[in-house]
Amino acid sequence: MKYHIWTIGCQMNQADSWRAAEELEGLGWQATPDVEQADLIVLNTCVVRQSAEDKARGRIGSLKPIKRHRPSTAIVVMGCLVGEESSGLEQSFPFVDLFLRPSDVEGLMSYARGRWASATPQRSPTADVPVSYFVPVMEGCDNHCTYCIVRLRRGRERSRTLEEIVAEVRSLVDRGAREVTLLGQNVDAYGHDLPGQPDLADLLHAVHEVDGLWRIRFLTSHPSDMSNRVIDAVARLDKVCEHFELPVQAGHDLTLKRMARGYTVDQYRSLVQRIRDQVPGASLATDVIVGFPGETEDHFQATWDLLAETRFDVVHVAAYSPRPGTPAALLADDVHPEEKHRLRRLVEELQGRIATEINQGLSGSTVEVLVEEEYKGKWKGRTRTNKLVFFEHEEDWRGKLALVQITWAGPWSMQGKLGAPSSGPGQGS
Ligand code: SAM
Ligand code: SF4
Numbered sequence: 001m002k003y004h005i006w007t008i009g010c011q012m013n014q015a016d017s018w019r020a021a022e023e024l025e026g027l028g029w030q031a032t033p034d035v036e037q038a039d040l041i042v043l044n045t046c047v048v049r050q051s052a053e054d055k056a057r058g059r060i061g062s063l064k065p066i067k068r069h070r071p072s073t074a075i076v077v078m079g080c081l082v083g084e085e086s087s088g089l090e091q092s093f094p095f096v097d098l099f100l101r102p103s104d105v106e107g108l109m110s111y112a113r114g115r116w117a118s119a120t121p122q123r124s125p126t127a128d129v130p131v132s133y134f135v136p137v138m139e140g141c142d143n144h145c146t147y148c149i150v151r152l153r154r155g156r157e158r159s160r161t162l163e164e165i166v167a168e169v170r171s172l173v174d175r176g177a178r179e180v181t182l183l184g185q186n187v188d189a190y191g192h193d194l195p196g197q198p199d200l201a202d203l204l205h206a207v208h209e210v211d212g213l214w215r216i217r218f219l220t221s222h223p224s225d226m227s228n229r230v231i232d233a234v235a236r237l238d239k240v241c242e243h244f245e246l247p248v249q250a251g252h253d254l255t256l257k258r259m260a261r262g263y264t265v266d267q268y269r270s271l272v273q274r275i276r277d278q279v280p281g282a283s284l285a286t287d288v289i290v291g292f293p294g295e296t297e298d299h300f301q302a303t304w305d306l307l308a309e310t311r312f313d314v315v316h317v318a319a320y321s322p323r324p325g326t327p328a329a330l331l332a333d334d335v336h337p338e339e340k341h342r343l344r345r346l347v348e349e350l351q352g353r354i355a356t357e358i359n360q361g362l363s364g365s366t367v368e369v370l371v372e373e374e375y376k377g378k379w380k381g382r383t384r385t386n387k388l389v390f391f392e393h394e395e396d397w398r399g400k401l402a403l404v405q406i407t408w409a410g411p412w413s414m415q416g417k418l419g420a421p422s423s424g425p426g427q428g429s
Contacts, residue, residue, distance in 0.1 A: 001029045001116060004038035008055060009046025011183050011219070012103065013079055015134035017044045020105050022129070027112065035066060038073060040112065045079035047149055049321035056081050060093050067095040074115060076100060076108060080153040102154050103139055131372045131399045132215075132382070133177040137165050137203065138184040138191075143222060145249075146260045147289065149323035150185060157184075159191050162198055162206050169210050178399055179215035179370055180207065187218050188225040201229035208237045214401065215370060215384065219245035220287075223271055224262045228278075235279045241384040242279050246271070247287035247316075251306030252299040255292050259328070265306060272310055283385035285314035288347060291340030292320045293331035300343055307350055313358055313385065315351040319344050352411045359387065359409035366405045366419045371397040378415075388413040 003024050007017040020042060021031060032038050041063060045056035056079070063075055078100035082089065089099055100107045138159040141151040169180050182203065184190055191198040200218065207216055216239045221230075223246055234240045250256050253264050263271075275282055288303060307315060319340035322329040335343075369389045371381035378390040379397045390413060391404050404416035 001027075001039045002032040002037050003029050003040040003042065004032050004035050005042045005044065006059060007044040008052060009044070009048065009079060011134050011181065012136055012185070013044045013046060015136050015183055016078070016103050016105055017042070018130070018134065020044075020108055023105065023109050024112065035063065036070075039116075040074045040076065041066075042076045042078065042108065045077060045081035047080045047153065047323070049318060050323075051321065053081065057092075060096065064093075064095050074098070074111075076111065078102065078104060078108065080150060083153055084155070103136070128176045129172055131177060131370065132179040132181065133172050134183050135165060135168060135172070135180045136160070136183045137187065138189070141185040142189065143186060143262070144260050144327075146258065146328040147292065147320065147323065147326055149326055152325055154185065157186065157189060157193055159184075159194050161194060162191075162203055165203065166206050166210065169207050169213060173210055173212040176399060178213065179217065180213065181217040181219060182207070183219065185220065186222045186225060188221040188227065188230055199227065199229060201227065201233040204230070204233040204237055204240055208239050214239060216240045217243060217386070221246050222262075223248065223268050226271055226275075228274070231275055231278045234282070241386065242282040243285070243384070243386045244275055244282060245285045246275075248306065249287060249289050250292065250295075250299070251288075251303030252295075255295055255299050255303075258294060258331075259289075259292065265302070269306075269310075281385070283313040283387070284310070285316070285386070286310075286312050287316045287318070289318050289320050290343035290347060291335035293328060293334055295320075295335055300346075304346065304350060307347065308354070311354050311358065312351070313355060313387070315347060317344050317347040317351070355411035356409070359411065359414055362387070362406045362414065363409050364406065366403050367416070369402045369404045371400055371402055373398060390415050391418055393418050 005017045005021055007013050035041055043056065043059055047053040047056065060077055066073055067075060074097045075095065076098045077096050080102050082099045082101055098111055138157055140155040140157045142157045143151060172180065188200050190200040190203055204216060207213070221244060226246065234242060248268050249259055249261055251265055256264065272284065290300060320335065322333045367383045367389065369381035369383055371379050373380055378392050380388065380390055381402065382388055389404055391402065403419040405419045406414050406416040408415040
């Protein structure tokens with residue numbers, strides 16, 4: 001039997017798709033890149049912006065002829081397109097066999113077992129896994145950001161237990177993973193719903209104990225939930241990488257208030273300062289939305305100024321997209337699409353310059369790279385600070401730590417040449 005999985009959206013979707021693929025392989029199934037060959041097609045969707053939703057709906061629609069020619073093909077749609085209540089998806093896409101809520105990999109597997117009687121477990125998952133693996137540690141989000149549909153689709157926060165997560169990380173390490181990224185929409189709120197209320201710092205300490213694991217990352221952090229304990233854990237624990245994903249969304253208090261983000265620009269500034277004081281050399285990534293309802297030129301200028309002053313390593317910028325059912329969708333979407341496009345370009349240009357300057361600061365220095373895969377004839381990996389590095393070498397470097405001297409640096413990636421071989425995990429940029 002053959003399966004095909006198509007994924008868009010965040011790392012959580014990627015993690016769910018990996019898990020689905022592993023479980024299907026455990027049933028003896030094989031992946032195929034060709035939808036026409038697949039017995040089971042899974043589409044893992046995203047609706048964070050209208051453009052993502054359009055892409056997901058277009059992709060589902062493109063499968064209609066396949067179902068007509070080969071009715072035995074099963075089509076399953078999961079991810080954030082699928083809400084709690086029926087939103088007319090069954091009517092729009094009657095040829096889809098099953099709609100599953102975000103992250104419902106169990107639902108997918110029980111469907112596969114029920115539909116294909118022979119699809120009983122054949123082996124426990126022993127296949128190799130990616131060197132750098134995503135591990136969801138919690139689902140959902142209890143915040144109320146007014147623009148966000150994800151919290152509506154994924155529901156309230158539910159944390160997995162420390163023991164369950166540590167056991168999964170051990171098994172991943174046994175199968176070749178060397179780095180894990182602990183995932184949550186709001187990962188720094190981890191654990192408050194569990195007995196004894198362990199927090200993200202406790203989780204980092206527990207995962208740090210796993211032998212054979214070299215690096216730990218976590219994302220995405222909400223600025224209001226980032227505690228000193230977490231910053232301290234990043235500073236103290238060797239395996240925890242010095243990198244924070246800390247979405248600010250806007251640089252003006254009025255916009256932050258309309259977004260219901262729960263902090264002010266000054267509070268965000270002092271959080272960044274605390275991180276930089278406690279974890280020198282930490283890299284910082286952020287998310288920004290431009291063209292939010294009511295955003296004036298002055299409000300945007302405040303965002304631009306904050307980005308210029310903070311000098312993030314990475315900025316993900318999105319044009320505001322009204323999402324049905326969210327409080328912001330009731331506000332007039334009063335920034336013209338062309339204006340949103342212009343604002344987005346201004347942020348991209350600024351960030352392109354800043355990231356180039358930051359990365360060029362590493363030129364000539366030697367960085368420690370965990371090599372993830374071969375890509376277009378080069379080895380591809382990342383530094384502890386999450387910078388993408390490529391280098392050429394005839395030996396197999398997958399899953400190893402390489403010391404690479406940077407010879408070229410651009411805004412999104414760097415290139416280098418292999419230096420002395422690394423003796424093992426350690427510090428470095
Ligand atoms: N939980 C994270 C946080 O607190 O920001 C991120 C979750 S959201 C799935 C990922 C990013 O998509 C957000 O940081 C935001 O910048 C962007 N985003 C979410 N809703 C959006 C909307 N309606 N329009 C444009 N961008 C949006
Ligand atoms: Fe959405 Fe806000 Fe929760 Fe992030 S913190 S998932 S933007 S509601």
